[in-house]
Amino acid sequence: MRLIVRETQDQAAQYIADYIISKTSLEYLQSYNIILKLTATERINGFSPTAERPFVLGLPTGSSPLPIYKALIQAYNQGKISFRHVVTFNMDEYVGLPREHPESYHSFMFSNFFSHVDIDSKNVNILNGNAPNLREECLSYEAKIKALGGIELFLGGVGSDGHIAFNEPGSSLASRTRIKSLAYETIVANARFFNNDLSLVPRMALTVGVQTIMDAKEVVIIASGTSKALAIQQAIEGGVGHLCTLSCLQLHPCSMVVVDEDATMELKVKTVKVCISQVLSERSSSKA
Numbered sequence: 001m002r003l004i005v006r007e008t009q010d011q012a013a014q015y016i017a018d019y020i021i022s023k024t025s026l027e028y029l030q031s032y033n034i035i036l037k038l039t040a041t042e043r044i045n046g047f048s049p050t051a052e053r054p055f056v057l058g059l060p061t062g063s064s065p066l067p068i069y070k071a072l073i074q075a076y077n078q079g080k081i082s083f084r085h086v087v088t089f090n091m092d093e094y095v096g097l098p099r100e101h102p103e104s105y106h107s108f109m110f111s112n113f114f115s116h117v118d119i120d121s122k123n124v125n126i127l128n129g130n131a132p133n134l135r136e137e138c139l140s141y142e143a144k145i146k147a148l149g150g151i152e153l154f155l156g157g158v159g160s161d162g163h164i165a166f167n168e169p170g171s172s173l174a175s176r177t178r179i180k181s182l183a184y185e186t187i188v189a190n191a192r193f194f195n196n197d198l199s200l201v202p203r204m205a206l207t208v209g210v211q212t213i214m215d216a217k218e219v220v221i222i223a224s225g226t227s228k229a230l231a232i233q234q235a236i237e238g239g240v241g242h243l244c245t246l247s248c249l250q251l252h253p254c255s256m257v258v259v260d261e262d263a264t265m266e267l268k269v270k271t272v273k274v275c276i277s278q279v280l281s282e283r284s285s286s287k288a
């Protein structure tokens, strides 16, 4: 698991946006007075997606990815990226909340991202939390991901209790898309979107499973703010376990967690130093 630290949330978001677009350019990483020239790998642009061979992108909601969506929209407006041949799968959706509700993840994604770029709405996949048969809905979501050859890059956030998507503490690390009851901590955290009224926050959601995320070829996580510091500490310094489902990424061959400085507050200085020097050596050896 790679750990990338940026000073602010916006810088962390810009790093991820650039990474997803992947300008084939040189990037400079400055750390502990070392400046290293690194070659950025290619993602959407390098993949050169077509209608027959689309780029499959997993996407999250939440406040953390908002600056990433802003940066992607800006890049689209500057002609640096097109989403015409990108197929998206969102991580999760509330159960029972009407699709048109301003806090549904459908509304969130269209108002914060999809309506501002050239994505074909037929290529947008979001779980239907009002489907007549929720189990069937989850099974067909998994089947559709598989039929498209899997997710190339899954972008995600993290809950303050370490959950990824809505895989709350105690979720099976082998889980797949299914219905989940939300943890009390998540209901409290999400009440800010529902006039701080706990009774208005849906109690259940459909969510991709931990294993669905692990199946993606690459996973990129954003975390910012001190409220995420404990989750980041557990996921990076703790063992792999179902009480902090983000920790599963320790077992992923290609995962990256991008944080702002506030989110590193519970990490050991040594962890941050080791992670950064690993990035430097991995990248410089891949250049050789």
Ligand SMILES: N[C@@H]1[C@@H](O)[C@H](O)[C@@H](COP(=O)(O)O)O[C@@H]1O
Residues within 6 Å of the ligand: 060, 061, 062, 063, 064, 065, 091, 092, 156, 157, 158, 159, 160, 163, 164, 165, 166, 186
């Ligand atoms: N299901 C979502 C997660 O996918 C998201 O990562 C988390 C954190 O959200 P925020 O970025 O607003 O802190 O919120 C919800 O629980």
